[in-house]
Amino acid sequence: MTDLSELFKLFDPTLGTIDGLEPIERRLVDLHTMFSDKQAVTAALQAENHLIYSVTAVQPDEGDGALHYGIGCIMPGRIGDEYHMTKGHLHSRRAAAEVYIGLQGEGLMLLEDERTGSSRTLPLQPHSVLYVPGATAHRTINIGASPLTYLGIYPADAGHDYGAIAERNFRQAVICRNGEAVVVERSDYLRQLERNTATGS
Numbered sequence: 680m681t682d683l684s685e686l687f688k689l690f691d692p693t694l695g696t697i698d699g700l701e702p703i704e705r706r707l708v709d710l711h712t713m714f715s716d717k718q719a720v721t722a723a724l725q726a727e728n729h730l731i732y733s734v735t736a737v738q739p740d741e742g743d744g745a746l747h748y749g750i751g752c753i754m755p756g757r758i759g760d761e762y763h764m765t766k767g768h769l770h771s772r773r774a775a776a777e778v779y780i781g782l783q784g785e786g787l788m789l790l791e792d793e794r795t796g797s798s799r800t801l802p803l804q805p806h807s808v809l810y811v812p813g814a815t816a817h818r819t820i821n822i823g824a825s826p827l828t829y830l831g832i833y834p835a836d837a838g839h840d841y842g843a844i845a846e847r848n849f850r851q852a853v854i855c856r857n858g859e860a861v862v863v864e865r866s867d868y869l870r871q872l873e874r875n876t877a878t879g880s
């Protein structure tokens with residue numbers, strides 16, 4: 680029988696924390712390879728290896744049919760023009776889906792179908808519920824001025840596969856252009872950064 684304390688938790692939707700549990704912190708150095716603007720990464724790291732996001736996972740039970748869940752909190756900010764984001768992952772068990780519930784802030788969820796390579800972007804905001812199908816890489820992005828917090832609920836045996844994304848990154852990036860969040864092809868964004876470097880702009 681699952682322990683009673685595992686059946687009930689209090690969470691803080693503003694801080695993105697769960698009472699009594701220690702968040703795992705991801706700082707810039709942990710995902711510096713994910714951001715496309717390497718000059719901006721270097722400059723930011725020289726200033727401070729700042730917090731990008733934290734996650735707190737709850738694993739009340741294991742086995743067939745069991746669920747795990749977690750709360751995430753992405754701090755506002757950008758590296759160059761690219762908004763703060765999570766590493767992103769696939770589930771080790773590819774068929775495992777996930778439900779996200781937006782709590783606070785203004786964000787986006789980037790979905791990339793592993794089988795087709797096609798991408799979709801969905802709003803992640805308060806009162807929104809997002810369904811992430813199986814075999815779909817998913818990354819959350821904070822495009823607002825305050826912390827973005829959300830809950831994610833997934834099968835206990837889903838597992839997290841960060842390797843595939845660490846190798847090739849997502850095909851699309853979310854960047855700020857003229858004050859607006861826009862979704863661009865990462866390859867185009869990288870070419871633009873190269874041009875900027877070449878022309879010194």
Ligand SMILES: [Fe+2]
Nearest residue numbers: 768777817833
């Ligand atoms: Fe997930």
